[in-house]
Amino acid sequence: MAPKKKTRAHREPLVRPASRAVPLRTMTEEALNSYFESLNGHKPGQLYDLVLREVEEPLFRAVLDYAAGNQSRAADILGINRGTLRKKLKTYGLGT
Numbered sequence: 001m002a003p004k005k006k007t008r009a010h011r012e013p014l015v016r017p018a019s020r021a022v023p024l025r026t027m028t029e030e031a032l033n034s035y036f037e038s039l040n041g042h043k044p045g046q047l048y049d050l051v052l053r054e055v056e057e058p059l060f061r062a063v064l065d066y067a068a069g070n071q072s073r074a075a076d077i078l079g080i081n082r083g084t085l086r087k088k089l090k091t092y093g094l095g096t
Contacts, residue, residue, distance in 0.1 A: 057092045060085070064094070 032051075036044065060074075067073040071089070075082040089095045 056088065057094070060088060060092065060094055
């Protein structure tokens with residue numbers, strides 16, 4: 001008997017109805033504007049690294065879910081090398 005395939009816990013996607021779809025670019029800009037407003041005059045620091053940390057993990061989770069856990073396929077979808085993907089997954093504790 002073949003071993004059971006591990007499945008990922010299903011998460012409901014955070015999707016707005018199609019009639020109200022907002023481009024990712026717009027949502028990003030809104031999030032950044034909100035971040036700047038919340039600083040209350042304080043100077044932001046290392047914003048580039050902050051944004052990458054905030055975006056990469058959910059990006060990798062979503063693509064891996066879409067690729068049904070297939071890292072080679074996920075890397076192809078992302079347009080990165082599989083080794084690079086594996087390194088990033090390890091960084092975020094997402095390795096399987």
